[in-house]
Ligand SMILES: Nc1ncnc2c1ncn2[C@@H]1O[C@H](COP(=O)(O)OP(=O)(O)O)[C@@H](O)[C@H]1O
């Protein structure tokens with residue numbers, strides 16, 4: 627039903643790798659940051675959000691990451707464990723690094739931004755020795771978040787994880803997850819992300835993120851079909867191009883194209899759309915559903931999260947997502 631296959635004999639479905647952070651979401655919405663008085667704390671970081679999304683949908687999920695040796699780091703590990711996510715490979719930093727904080731500013735549903743405090747962030751201190759071959763071998767798939775490539779030693783740790791995954795036939799999902807403040811230049815982003823994309827089975831990215839991977843090589847065409855052709859020539863079996871509130875378009879290695887719109891909802895903020903979409907889309911692929919059904923499922927999940935105050939905490943269950951689809955198909 628979809629082109630994705632994975633090894634069956636593995637206890638874990640998905641291991642996410644990369645950022646474990648905290649979102650501080652403004653309580654007083656529709657206000658600039660300068661006038662915001664209070665925030666609510668949530669687990670954050672794109673791969674963390676996707677791991678929570680997958681776990682809430684019933685996938686056996688694990689995480690490879692590094693947290694700060696303080697109360698915020700404890701909070702993150704505890705939250706993951708409460709969600710049923712295996713934290714045996716979430717290591718504690720011993721160098722005095724801190725948890726990355728994302729303060730959200732919600733001026734209006736269309737005008738949202740994030741103010742990041744990420745100097746000396748613990749997640750980017752993940753080292754190659756923190757990545758265990760035996761752990762990766764236990765999973766059907768890994769999810770790599772592009773931001774983990776932005777600095778050493780996390781960059782090398784990701785490449786090690788990628789090689790272990792390829793060696794043990796573990797499916798590789800790559801979400802480019804571009805966060806400009808983590809990188810030195812767009813060229814650096816494009817080059818490193820491209821190195822991972824070339825070896826990934828499924829690439830999930832927005833139009834601008836694919837542009838980043840094409841621009842340094844003089845291939846910038848802003849064209850989804852050209853993008854699909856480029857990546858399907860490598861290892862990818864599925865290329866997902868996200869277009870925000872205009873939905874998404876997905877290309878598969880059997881020459882098919884699938885388009886999906888969005889579900890109407892009362893948007894509070896746009897953060898979390900991509901992570902909820904990715905988590906639910908990946909879940910659908912593992913159910914063996916058709917690509918268009920997976921896309922619908924992802925879209926419906928995103929419509930729930932953009933209508934909520936948080937990202938991680940708002941990740942829906944299968945029943946909640948199905949309810950949105952059923953309601954809109956009446
Ligand atoms: N305003 C919105 N209303 C409903 N669904 C949305 C909205 N914005 C995005 N989505 C859904 O979430 C998916 C991913 O959103 P997108 O904004 O492209 O990702 P990211 O958050 O990573 O930039 C879209 O393909 C769409 O299905």
Ligand SMILES: O=C(O)C[C@@H](O)[C@H](O)C(=O)COP(=O)(O)O
Nearest residue numbers: 670671672897898899900901937
């Ligand atoms: O990824 C982060 O560090 C911040 C996220 O937790 C945040 O809530 C967010 O921006 C979600 O990203 P999206 O799903 O790509 O919109």
